[in-house]
Amino acid sequence: MIDTFVALLLAHALADFPLQSDALAQAKQDRSPRALALHALIVMATATLAIAPTRAEALIPLAVLTLAHILIDIAKTYAPNTLASFLVDQAAHIGTLVAIAVLHPTLFGQGLYADTPLLPSIMTAIAGLIIATQAGGYAVGLLVRPFGRAFRAEGLPRGGVMIGLLERGLIFLFVLAGQPSAVGFLIAAKSVLRFDASKRKQKAAEYVIIGTLASFGWALICAYATLALLDHLPPLGIKALKD
Known part of the structure; x- marks a missing residue:
């Protein structure tokens, strides 16, 4: 069952983040309707590629999953675009993934990838990285957006977005490599490079602190959740991951 879940989780992460533009x-x-149809096509395509079914009837639960995904997305359009609505939306999506995995536990094992025992572990790591970096960027952005209106942000265009992606990616990799203590050095480096630049502007400093703590916290949660999933899957063969 868990291999089906992680395959669908990767498909969801790809469809909702790297493969979904801002437009x-x-x-x-x-x-x-055109955008919803296009997104439905992407969701169905990524789920099908992740499961690689060998029987036509296996497409039925994937079609149901796609329909549920689009209905959840439509429901979200009636809610304000806040962090809370984003978290509820993603929780609902993950709930549907769990439901499909419980109802169809052998979906992945009966597909083309059945003889690749390490693939679910690789899928888990990739899905975790996407959720830690790109989903985290969206979540943190929603959290700090109300505070950003209090002052005029300065710096490179999308510079903060790139810094956030890099820091969350590094934190994720540090934890998976069994080196969580390295996160402390990352905090110290960012403190020197960024907090000092805003120390004379209290609003800017508080904005940076809120965003940084949220970004680090999100990355740590995603990293340890990924490790928890990996504990139930074949080891990737990288010694550091288990040390």
């Missing part, structure tokens, strides 16, 4: 997300928010 597509906005069009979905406006309930554009």
Whole structure:
């Protein structure tokens, strides 16, 4: 069952983040039929590629999953675009993944990848990285957005977004490599490089602190959740992951 779940989790992470542009997300928010249909196609395609079913009837639960995904997305358009609604939306999506995995536990094992025991572990690591970095960026952005209106942000265009992606990616990799203590050095480095630049602007400093703590916290949660899933899957063969 867990191999089916992690395969679908990777498919979901890909469909909702790297394969969903800002323009597509906005069009979905406006309930554009074309955008919803395109997103449904992406969801179905990624789920099908992740499971690689060998029987036509295996496409039925994937089609149900796709329909549930789009219905959840439509429901989200009626809620304000806040961190809470984003978390509820993602929890609902993950709930549908769990339901499909429970009802169809052999979906992955009966597909083309059945003889690749390490693949679910690799899928878990990739899905965790996407959720830690890209989903985390969206979540942190929603959290700090109200505070950002209090002052005019300065710096490179999308510089903060890139810094956030890099720091969450590094934290995720440090934890999976069994070196969580390295996160402390990352905090110290960011403190020197960024907090000092805003120490004379209290609003900017507080904005950076809130965003940093949220970003680090999100990455740590994703990393340890990924490790928890990996504990139930074949080891990847990287010694550091288990040390």
